[in-house]
Structure formats: C-alpha cells, structure tokens
C-alpha cells in the first residue's frame with residue numbers, strides 16, 4: 001500500500017483506524033493519558049489502529065465511501081488524538097487543529113503527493129500548487145497569490161463572474177421550461193459543475209467556454225466526468241499495491257481520469273497562448289490577462305504552466321459546485337432561513353440592479369448561509385500537515401519531525417462542544433450580532449495559513465453572487481419524489497444521488 005499525503009487522497013490513511021490500545025474520551029483534548037504525567041508522552045502512548053482493522057472497517061462495515069462518518073465514529077471510540085496503522089496521527093477537535101495549524105513551518109506540507117506526481121512525471125507536465133513542495137512551491141504561491149488571493153484582487157473579477165451568473169440564471173429558466181412541471185431542475189450539481197468551470201475558465205483564460213449554453217460542448221462534460229473518475233478511483237488506487245495495478249481496474253481508470261483532465265486543460269492553454277502570440281506579433285497589448293501574467297511576468301516554463309493552470313481548473317470545479325448544491329438543498333428544506341435570506345438580498349440591493357462584488361461581500365446573512373453549509377458539508381472533509389522542520393508538541397504529546405497529521409475536518413466541524421446541535425443548519429451561529437462566536441478553528445473549510453486555499457476569494461465571490469441572484473429570482477423548493485439526501489465521500493464530499501430542485505419564479509425576471 002502506498003503512503004498517502006495529498007489532501008485529496010487522504011481518505012485511505014484516515015480510514016486506517018481501529019483501536020488496539022486504550023480508548024479515549026471525546027470531551028478531552030489530550031486523550032486518555034493522565035497516567036503518563038511524569039514522563040513526556042509520545043506517539044507510542046496514543047491509542048492506535050492497525051491496517052487490517054482499518055480494512056475491515058472500510059470494506060465490511062461500509063465506511064469505504066463514508067470516510068467522513070468514520071471520523072466521528074472513531075472519535076467516539078478513541079478520543080481526540082490517535083494513531084493509524086500507517087503511523088499518521090489523527091486529530092479531531094478545534095483546539096488540536098489550531099495547535100497544528102499555528103506551527104509556522106516556512107513551507108507547510110500536506111505530505112507525500114507521489115500519487116498525483118506520478119501522472120505528471122509520466123507525461124512531462126510540471127507540478128502545480130497542490131503537488132509542488134518546499135521553496136519551489138513557495139515561489140509559485142507568491143506568483144499565484146498576487147492575482148487571486150487578496151479580496152481586492154478577487155473583486156476585479158466581479159463583472160466577469162456576474163456575466164457567468166447571468167448566463168446561469170438563463171440556463172435555469174431554460175431547464176425549468178423543459179421540465180414537466182415547468183419549474184424543476186434535475187441534477188443541480190451537474191449544472192453547478194458547468195457554472196464553476198465556466199467561472200474559473202473565464203478568469204484564467206478570459207474566454208467563455210459555452211458550458212451554460214443550451215447544448216453543453218462535448219469536451220466540457222468529458223472534463224467534468226474525468227474529474228469525477230480521477231477522484232472516485234483515488235482511494236482504491238492508494239489502497240492498491242503497485243504490483244496489483246495491472247490486475248485491478250482502478251489504476252487504469254485513475255490515469256484515464258488524469259488524461260481527460262490534462263488534455264482538456266492543455267487545449268485551452270494552447271489556444272490561449274496562440275491568441276497571445278498573435279497579439280504579440282501584431283504589437284497589440286497583452287497585459288492584464290491571467291495567462292499572460294503567468295507567462296511573461298514569471299519564470300514559469302511551459303510544462304509548469306500546464307501543471308499549475310490544470311490544478312487551478314480542477315480545484316475550481318468540484319469545490320464551489322458541491323458547496324452550492326448543498327446550500328440550495330439546505331435552503332429548500334429550511335424555508336424560514338430562505339425567507340430571511342430573501343429579505344436580506346431584496347433589501348440591500350434595489351430589485352432592478354445586479355449587485356456588485358463589493359455589495360455581495362457585505363451581506364452578513366448570505367455569507368453566514370454559505371459558511372454554515374461549508375461547516376455541515378466541508379467539501380474537503382480531511383486534510384493533512386507534515387511538520388518537516390522540527391519536533392512538535394501537540395495535545396501534550398511530543399512528535400518527531402516529519403510526523404504526518406491528519407486533520408479530521410468533518411468531525412471537527414460537527415464537534416458537539418463547539419457547535420450546539422451540530423447536524424442542524426443554523427446560519428445565525430456565524431452572525432456578528434453580539435452572540436458568542438464558535439471556536440475559530442471549528443470550521444476552516446478553506447484550510448489555514450500560507451498553504452490555505454489559493455482560490456478562496458474567487459470561490460466565495462462566485463458562491464455569493466450566484467446565490468444572491470438565484471434567491472432573488474426563485475423560491476427554491478425540494479423535489480418531494482427524492483429520498484433522503486446523504487453525503488458520500490468521493491475524495492470530496494458529494495450528494496449520494498442527483499439533487500433535483502423546484503425553482504419557483506418570484507416574478508422579477510428583469511434582474512436576471
């Protein structure tokens with residue numbers, strides 16, 4: 001079995017839990033170790049899980065695609081900190097998460113990314129922000145941060161995103177019309193995949209792909225499917241020994257997924273570069289565009305541009321789209337919350353006007369709704385850190401340098417000591433209206449620190465803008481023919497069935 005490290009392929013190690021020594025308590029942040037008071041506590045003193053026990057749990061207890069639930073299950077069994085069969089240390093409380101995240105390694109690492117690197121090495125592509133490490137990663141992030149991370153950078157994309165949102169609302173009208181009831185949109189997640197892809201591509205390439213047209217371009221759907229294929233096979237591949245790759249089907253599917261992802265991205269990058277070259281040849285201005293910036297203002301080689309831009313495209317699709325699907329589902333099943341949100345959006349911006357980026361980021365309830373959806377359904381339910389510089393003390397235990405830590409975000413954002421009724425949708429928890437705010441590390445869906453999500457501001461802007469417009473135009477209602485919606489882990493958290501929703505027109509089409 002391979003060592004796991006990527007934030008996206010962490011699930012396997014996260015699964016490797018079954019106590020073989022000691023049982024913890026969920027109410028403590030330091031675990032069951034009071035008898036070790038006199039000597040420094042080490043990793044050896046933690047409850048731990050063996051590989052075979054993990055395997056049993058995944059395959060026979062059905063946690064294979066519910067690794068987020070396994071976090072909560074194991075927290076009850078082993079307490080806030082424990083060790084798995086692969087010698088990773090899992091933590092599942094906000095306090096321990098904070099201790100880890102506040103250790104200031106200069107080049108924070110999520111651990112071994114070899115599974116992701118392998119495809120890039122095979123095909124000669126460079127590494128992007130996910131896969132790169134050390135100083136090279138740092139330099140790359142400095143380049144990417146400049147045009148993405150600061151709120152004022154993302155606000156400059158407001159108009160582009162608004163155009164994409166306008167096309168999305170038109171598509172919703174079209175899809176409703178095609179439905180037997182006149183207001184139903186089926187599989188909203190797939191619609192949001194197209195929306196997110198259109199959004200991130202229009203930022204990276206200043207080119208509209210046409211994903212929101214009546215007929216979705218074939219390549220687009222292939223790209224979306226390729227991402228799903230890569231993610232769906234990640235866990236199986238990381239559990240498969242290398243010698244079994246040619247026997248079992250997962251490796252082939254995983255690599256085919258990457259082929260689809262990179263070939264789609266490469267076509268877009270090559271096309272854009274041709275346009276830039278033509279403009280240069282004609283002595284026209286090429287300043288200001290994202291790819292131009294990467295190519296001309298930085299030392300990036302072409303293979304590195306392929307690597308980075310592809311990783312940005314990939315990261316920009318599943319994340320915002322699934323969060324939006326969960327948000328609409330939650331609003332459809334909580335009409336009072338939806339009403340309150342509708343009041344906010346209709347009061348703060350006049351009905352005939354499309355809100356600006358600056359306006360949507362000033363809406364406390366809108367932001368609280370998204371934050372709460374991300375708390376309940378953190379699209380990245382598990383993450384990792386490896387401290388490479390020095391030994392560290394976490395939860396009173398000493399760990400040598402290079403100890404991998406698994407950050408169980410799903411369990412943390414459902415921590416009962418931090419969130420009352422953790423499985424209930426309560427956006428008001430996040431309002432700054434004088435009430436006590438939850439622990440700052442109770443829900444950090446975008447990660448933390450210099451290695452945190454580079455697309456955070458763009459993602460937030462996209463989500464605020466599209467949610468604003470949808471809620472102002474439509475009352476969202478659940479489809480009563482759907483069964484109970486649960487989430488499954490396909491590396492990212494996704495709904496276990498297509499989400500269908502009724503979009504009931506509120507009668508203010510002019511704002512579309």
Ligand code: HEM
Nearest residue numbers: 129315316319320380445446447448451452453454455459
């Ligand atoms: C709801 C939307 C999103 C969520 C919840 C999310 C979440 C995350 C998380 C948890 C990480 C790991 C951070 C850490 O280790 O501390 C991450 C990293 C990353 N995200 Fe996002 N993300 C979202 C949208 C986006 C978008 C739209 C983009 C692209 C523009 C993007 C690009 C990236 C990249 C490139 C990294 C790797 C950063 C690095 O290692 O330096 N993400 N994201």
